[in-house]
Amino acid sequence: MSLEEVRNYINTVRRDFASKPLSKSDLNENPMEQFATWMEEAVNAQILDPYAMCLSTVNSAGRPSSRIVYWRDVSENGFVL
Numbered sequence: 001m002s003l004e005e006v007r008n009y010i011n012t013v014r015r016d017f018a019s020k021p022l023s024k025s026d027l028n029e030n031p032m033e034q035f036a037t038w039m040e041e042a043v044n045a046q047i048l049d050p051y052a053m054c055l056s057t058v059n060s061a062g063r064p065s066s067r068i069v070y071w072r073d074v075s076e077n078g079f080v081l
Contacts, residue, residue, distance in 0.1 A: 032076055055081065 001009075028034040042050035049070070056066040073080040 032074070032078075035074070 028037060039050060051071050052068055053071060054066055055069045056064055058064050069081045071079045071081050
């Protein structure tokens, strides 16, 4: 695939994410229940790897580091990555 073909592909496959804005009033007060709702939506939408997430941390100098991780388990107490 040429760079021009890549650029054309990127410009034609973009999705509009504004169709479902995130509003604080729509969120569940319990973050774990909210997560379950989002997970159900991802599974129903047949999203590949809905259990993948971006984990970001910063070092003492404030330099960020991000990586994609899979969560292995979830409970009311949190996630196991």
